[in-house]
Amino acid sequence: MTTYLLQRLMSAALTVWITTLAICFLIHLVPGDPVQIMYAQSATTSPEQLEQIRHSLGLDRSIIHQYIIYMGKLLQGDMGVTIRGQQSVAELLLLRLPNTLLLTLSALTLAIVFGGVSGFIAAYKQGQWPDKVLMTGTVVGISVPPFWLGLIVLSLFSVELGWFPVAGQGLGSLVLPAVTLAACQAAVIGRIVRSTMIDVFAQDYLLTARAKGLSKPKVLLRHALRSGLIPIVSVLGMQFAYMMGGAIVIEYVFSWNGVGRLAIQAIFQRDYPLIQGFVLCFSMIVVLVSVAMDLLYAFLDPRIRQE
Amino acid sequence: MEQVIKTPSLSAGRLTWRPSRLAVLLGIVAALVIVALLAPLISPYDFEVMASGPRLSPPSWAHWFGTDEFGRDIFSRILMGTRLTLMVGLVSVGVSLGFGMLIGLIAGYCGGWPEKLLMRGMDVLFSFTEIVIALSLVAVLGPSLENAMLAIGIAAIPFYARVCYGAVLVEKKQVYVESTIALGASHFRVLFVHILPNVVPVMLVVATIGLSNAILATSGLSYLGLGAQPPSPEWGAMLASSKNYFQRAPWLLMIPGGCIVLIVLLFNVLGEQLRSVLDPRRKGES
Amino acid sequence: MTKSLSLLIAIGLLTGPAMASNDIIWARYGDIDSLDPHRTTSTLSMQVWNQIYEPLLARDAEGNIGPNLAKDYRVSDDGTQVTFVLHEGIECHDGSEFTAEDVIYTYQRAFSETNPSNTQSAWGPIESVNAVDAQTVSFSFSEPFGAFIPFMADPFASMICKSNEQSLASFGSTTAIGTGAWQLVQWIKGDRIELARNEAYVNHGRMAGNAGPAKMDKLIIKVMPEAQARLAALQTGEVHIAEPPLESVSVVENHPHLNLLSAPNTGQNVFIEFAVSRPPFNDVRARQAVAYAIDPDMALDIVFEGLVEREHCTVARGVMGNDQDYCKRIGYQYDPAKAKQLLAELGYDKRNPMDVKIMTWTDGSRDKLLQVFQSQLKQVGIEVSIEIMDIGSLNARVKQENHITEGKGSMDLMGWSWYDPDILYQLWHSPGAYDGYNSPELDALLKQTRLETNPEKRLEIVQQVQAYLIEQAVHVPIYTPGWVWLYGVNDSVSGLKFEPFNQPIFTDVVVN
């Protein structure tokens, strides 16, 4: 297990390292001169001043040198400053990250509960009407664009019915974005749970458990669900990543003050330090979560745990 | 005998019924393709012409889906948008399927360092998540439908590569591969004549479902203003440019949104059907 | 996991809005970039920092310049020396007194060697700034600079207290010490800015009727990027003031509890300009063809439904030189036949259309306006592709396009807001804001607009510049105002006023 853990952490570190490489060179893919974009609005900045800025950002050095500078700063927690307003990127991201995580985790919880239960029921009643109803629901669920659903939910529950606030950061404001984000993911999770549980239900060991005379809940929960959890957990990490992605649009629709909305704004403003910071921060979270899920996986699966 | 117990829902009755449902779905897709190709001919109005009717008029006999803020006929725009939507799906799936399959085939069959290198690369790309790759690429390339398609296509490569890689690994372990090698066939022949036809059905299923993902993702980018630019009748862009008329003219929002749902639904259901027909391992699921 | 989740929920609750009855809640589409007036030029930022800082001078509703922090000012006869006399007893938010030292500090920051102000050039050719005494400060110029006094009444020339020096690292972000009617409580980036009433505030020249501190306790400026959400929040009463989506202004107008206010004298001007570094727009006929081929009146009517006005001049309303009759006379009327003829001269026709792109920045329905232009231009044989981007990117792109000598022709729908015809100098005197069009004769004329301090004579030169720009179709005026000038306001709100250039003033505001 320790070996597995260490291997997992090493590959996560490798991923993050490659991410930093990609990020550092992202700015060189941009057509045009980044410094000019940065100082576009100060109409009469002289070429000398631009050169000065280019130098202070290290953009006049070799790519390797730039990377060393970038990593040096990064290791000190310095992600640079935004082009618009010269705010600290790290600070901006850290301020909003809790909001994104709050939204994502609440949505994930909802999605796991609703998706998990309906997937389990559908698998148990495979081919019967509950299965058909639930699976039709999930197909529709995965086909609805979240932003569109968001707009409809917003106008229905906030404007027409006035049940929830339109925007803001309180718990009341969390409900609509979380539910919208969860709706689409619940459908996906429901389908994953269903197919996993169908595989599990076909296993011989359930026959063994039943042949022992165990009660239905014991067979279903202790034997089936516990075994099914392992493959399900392994895909949940991936679902979390998708969810973080989905949160970007949802944050935009519901004015939720998270990193995703910051990122969209940054893209429109071509604020490259902010985009770089966002990509790094985002992929680090995804990597961390996948490591965490792998640990959970290892913990749940005796085959790995016992090693 | 044991198989009878394991897959109780697999029955002759359903097997004969399924292809017919598949045929209906394929028929709808074919109809969509025809509509998309003939869009300029069958549109009641020119999709670009402004003031083809009064502005923001609700659906009527003259304008089935109403008109937009410029008085353009929404029905005609939706028809033209079908073409774009299908193109979006095909191009981005083409990109991800092409590269993904190539990577998956090579990595899965060759093993060794190409496998490590390629799949490690895919892992990294995967951990960026689709939307972040798409956003970064759009940030670099600038917002346009072409870039959005490309970005979504590139972002999905790791997924296709993994599926293909997994399928190749499964096939590679099959005895028929070894038996074909033992027969004296070259690696090239084993990979492309024997393994590939077994991988293609899986990939076809994945690609069909991927088509709907690509359409959804691209419309999402367009909605954020990072995809198709006005006056493109791409449905996501139509939604984006009309969302502020929601209270005044809800059909401007409901119609393109509904179209996205329907087309995505269509490809999702088609994918499921294809899977149940093409992928014997998955039989019994719907 | 549950623990961290509950922690997160707690954070969520803590950062929830403190909705008290004595707050004014104003929702806008975006966040500020900075509270440092030298770091940003966005209207969004300026509207906020204009509540915190004050300039030396101020304008009245008509745009006339009067005293503010400075009770008086003198311009030397040769025009190279400007002296301000400050009011006594003005307090900065930290309690320190506002003196000539603070003015000098502001100047020094704007002219910093390492990090000059984004609007440094607007200060003019200043040689030195000296404190004559604590209340008197004097600016010396190398040559006369006519635009200096108007600039001193602009938020860009806001005075920053020297006490900011102590917390310089956080200045513009978590600290912002000024002399304005509102002081910074906190800026939750991306979410909202909270300002509290400055109890020590005395109004010396701002447009508010109220001479003392603001009537409400707090001004909360929220970020709500989705226009639909802003509209919904206005309707539910969650926010008091917000810009409605232009497309749904009628919803506000027809709403029983909402009023629509429009900021007058925004100084905003939206116009078309061209990349003249390459064909086809290096030829005046191509530019003129565009000007003839578009019908702004019809387009504005379709897109804005009467919310904006047609603008014929290159300077904004309320600014010297804005004479609609004059400008209309020298301008272009919708004339597709003329456009076709010009295009034919250049060798373009319907089968061989001119293929160009047009860029503009996001929001404000400009994309829709371009769609109409696109369809109008198509009629005469100009194929246009539209590119929408953020204003910052647009600025950079326009500059880039002006350096490119090959490829697709490029034009853009640009917007500027300025208090003085000096804008024309900034835009078109070589090298110009975007390194765009310039010519020796235009440079000479523009130079004159800066050196001439006599208002009548200056006006005459300004009109010559306008005539030149319009005739050469360098700067094709389209409409005004251009951005976020509309305010949906709950009918519980009274006393909201606007200084020229779209600067809302909240000291008189009462929310019932």
Add this chain to the structure above:
Amino acid sequence: MAETQSPVVLSVADLSVSFKQGASVKTVVKAMSFDVLAGETLAVVGESGSGKSVMSRALLGLLPAGSADVSGQAMLSKQGEQVELLSLSDQSLRKVRGNHIAMIFQEPMTALTPVLSIGEQLMEGILTHQPLSRSEAFELAVSMLQEARIPEARKRMAQYPHQLSGGMRQRVMIAMALACRPRILIADEPTTALDVTVQAQILKLINTLKTQYNTAVMLITHDMGVVAEAADRVLVMRRGDFVEAGSVQQVFSKPKQAYTQTLLASVPKLGSSAKQPIATIAENDAAVPLFDVADLCVQFDVREGLFNRVRSRVHAVEQVSLKLFPGETLALVGESGSGKSTLGRALLNLVPSSAGAIRFRGRDITGWSASMMRPLRKQIQMIFQDPFASLNPRKTVGALVEEPLKLFDICSDSERKQRVGELFERVGLSADDMTRYPHQFSGGQRQRICIARAIACEPRVIVADECLSALDVTVQAQVIELLQSLQQELGISLLFISHDLAVVEQISDRVAVMYMGRIVEMGDTARVINRPQHSYTQRLLEAVPVADPTKASLLNRPLNNSEIPSPVRSIFEEIPRHNMTNITSIGEHYVADDSAAVAPSDVTEDVA
């Protein structure tokens, strides 16, 4: 031995099971009636598709409720009262399951829940049916594991299924099943997935515990050898129908039904059908062997730890030397993991060998790359165990058989179709079958297609890897016949890899016994089988069930419970030199020198 007057524990009457398939109904079990007597072992015998497993599951209500339709009666007598199982509610049935009737399944690998420890799985059954505290249940579970002859029983309680071998798991299953002292144990193919030595252990264990607890055993199997060794009475089924029933002696000696006769005739019986070695070989020592293998080793690296370093290796094939002469059949015999399949593949360079030399017709082909091997493959073909898996499901069988003809340009395009047709007919299929797909054929037909494919390019050698083990006995007999006739006709050498000694005896000229990667004994088939010298060979032969109740002795012999040690060795371990000595002057009979060292020295049990 159970007497006929033993009380009836379970009486089944008119049991039918059918499955709904859309509109049609498929009856899998047709009106079966039989009794199970206390303390006896009733073997239910049938080939695949006979409905024997479905029937056993129907008794416990374990078939899917929605699709299976069960009718008839099954009276269980427990503590003097009679219970009709088929009409019981699920709740009442639950009290019977595991308590009065217990069940064990074929696949010990998948029959235990992977995420629960052995102890938990044992205890939950006990706690469900018996009023015991957890600690009492724990002790009972430990004692059951000990009864099942599981060493270090207490330690096993905390272990998970994946940590046990297949044989161990099946012991756990037996311990679990018998924990509540059921009246009947239904054992559904309990040894099919196990090696023959382990099979002997398990059969003996079941028999021992059966006697100990006076439990009736319903042994479901396809293996007539197992029946002869372990059963008291036999029930023969075919396609859901009752064929015949009777005591073991009766059925084996005087089968009434033609089907039973065929079934019995098809079973290869060890020691009864030795093939005469082809005369040419012994005399023609000078003949160039097709294969001449010297000291061949195949090792697989086991990578471990953080940096994936090679710490140990699987010594799959260890210092193997052998020769294969033209026209002969050499059998490689061994249990799973003995390295016999790896050796077969290594000869064809399908897996890389790590030491030693392979000569084919005098040419050293050691370490040849895939492309170098390609022309040679025309002469060496291979047939695999699973005819289902070894045919590409997406190609027509015609195309598959045609493939070698194409690859080696054996005949012109126009002749090819005809040649394929001939091949189809040669292996007993019709030329019209060419356009069909593999899944449209039965297992035996598919193996025929594989054979057609292998002989298409007229090879000199065919390596047949367990090519009969997936087939029913009756089909197996037919395929053996086909192989032998082809060999005679075409003069092909056969390297026949198998675990089934009875089949090997029937088909091979010479036999090599493999154990832990080495050949421990090799020689003329008759010599090796009749006079085994190496301790492992002896043990292996002893464990083979004999399909003749009069000779059955498996359950009466003392058996050791040892497991085959792992062939994984540290990279630092020194591998001793492997020597073999020919102990006969006429012909050959090589025996490894380490006979004593390899002899399993673990616990040897003596149960009367």
